[in-house]
Amino acid sequence: MREFLSNKYLQTVVRIVIGAVFIYASVNKLFNPADFAKAILRYDMTPLFVVNIMAIILPWVEFSVGLLLIFGIMKKPVSIMAAFSLVFFLIALISAYARGLDINCGCFSLEETSSKSDILQRIIEDFFMLAGTYIIYKYSGSKKELETINSVNNINEVK
Amino acid sequence: MKVFKQIIFIFIAAGITGVIANAVNPKGVPFIMDKNIYALDTAKKKTEKKLPDFRNDPYDTTANKPVNNVFNGTPNKEGFIEPENISGTLAKQLFDRNALFVDARTKPEYDSLHIKGSVNIPYEEFHNLPVDRRKEMMRKYNKDGIIVVYCKGGKCEVSIDLAYDLARLGFRSVSIYRGGVHEWKESGHPVEP
Numbered sequence: 001m002r003e004f005l006s007n008k009y010l011q012t013v014v015r016i017v018i019g020a021v022f023i024y025a026s027v028n029k030l031f032n033p034a035d036f037a038k039a040i041l042r043y044d045m046t047p048l049f050v051v052n053i054m055a056i057i058l059p060w061v062e063f064s065v066g067l068l069l070i071f072g073i074m075k076k077p078v079s080i081m082a083a084f085s086l087v088f089f090l091i092a093l094i095s096a097y098a099r100g101l102d103i104n105c106g107c108f109s110l111e112e113t114s115s116k117s118d119i120l121q122r123i124i125e126d127f128f129m130l131a132g133t134y135i136i137y138k139y140s141g142s143k144k145e146l147e148t149i150n151s152v153n154n155i156n157e158v159k
Numbered sequence: 160m161k162v163f164k165q166i167i168f169i170f171i172a173a174g175i176t177g178v179i180a181n182a183v184n185p186k187g188v189p190f191i192m193d194k195n196i197y198a199l200d201t202a203k204k205k206t207e208k209k210l211p212d213f214r215n216d217p218y219d220t221t222a223n224k225p226v227n228n229v230f231n232g233t234p235n236k237e238g239f240i241e242p243e244n245i246s247g248t249l250a251k252q253l254f255d256r257n258a259l260f261v262d263a264r265t266k267p268e269y270d271s272l273h274i275k276g277s278v279n280i281p282y283e284e285f286h287n288l289p290v291d292r293r294k295e296m297m298r299k300y301n302k303d304g305i306i307v308v309y310c311k312g313g314k315c316e317v318s319i320d321l322a323y324d325l326a327r328l329g330f331r332s333v334s335i336y337r338g339g340v341h342e343w344k345e346s347g348h349p350v351e352p
């Protein structure tokens with residue numbers, strides 16, 4: 001299992017998929033903080049004074065994380081950040097779903113159409129991506145690291 | 160620890176980029192959200208949703224009998240129904256159905272150009288009156304009728320202020336037409352004189 005999960009190609013695919021989702025989700029918001037602020041407002045979770053600050057900063061964090069994931073730069077910290085933002089989104093989404101808020105999640109598009117199935121779908125997707133970030137965090141590493149791990153394992157096996 | 164430092168670095172770098180991008184963005188937002196915008200946005204959302212109901216509801220601002228409140232708003236904590244922000248299209252529909260249009264600008268401005276049939280209630284003067292006088296002034300209008308408050312258009316705010324004043328007096332269907340008389344005229348709708 002470890003070998004499969006730390007497979008170079010699997011790692012790359014997971015990274016690129018999650019990175020692409022992050023970038024895709026952020027591009028609409030990057031230059032549209034006003035609409036994104038409204039999307040945040042719809043969740044009715046955040047105090048009014050942080051809404052705009054979130055709308056200004058979050059899309060860029062999302063975008064950077066996506067970009068760094070795709071290029072495989074600083075994998076560990078980036079995967080932690082991705083996981084944190086996913087957990088953050090999950091909390092928001094689940095609470096919105098539990099409260100029966102009939103809103104568009106503001107995940108990808110910022111239109112105000114509402115559909116609850118949309119939110120449920122996003123929650124499921126989020127869980128999958130969370131698993132992906134875990135795989136990146138746990139099993140990514142430089143070749144050297146992996147070789148050391150493998151050799152340690154081999155030694156243990158020999159013993 | 161190294162990982163933690165890297166996270167902080169990425170976060171700060173992304174944050175600074177965001178602040179810069181927002182500063183150069185013509186559609187940028189201030190750091191703290193304006194409460195007014197918040198109220199207007201929620202009002203707008205309600206209006207767009209309630210639109211189908213409105214089409215089925217006959218009303219008349221001058222009728223003596225109570226008329227259904229088209230927006231079906233519920234009173235807020237302060238006990239009044241908050242004004243709705245409406246689009247030009249809806250404003251025209253309301254106009255066609257004899258809603259009361261109120262011009263919140265000063266008398267000279269009103270005299271030079273206003274929406275046909277609208278009445279002039281200059282906000283500055285109205286707001287400085289004691290509440291009793293305001294009530295007396297507005298007694299002739301139906302509390303359940305639809306009132307559309309407007310001003311010049313663009314960034315003018317007296318329409319919002321006046322709308323809230325009217326709502327506080329107990330008018331249940333006050334709406335704000337932010338497009339104002341300019342947008343109205345540009346759309347080719349009737350104006351006076």
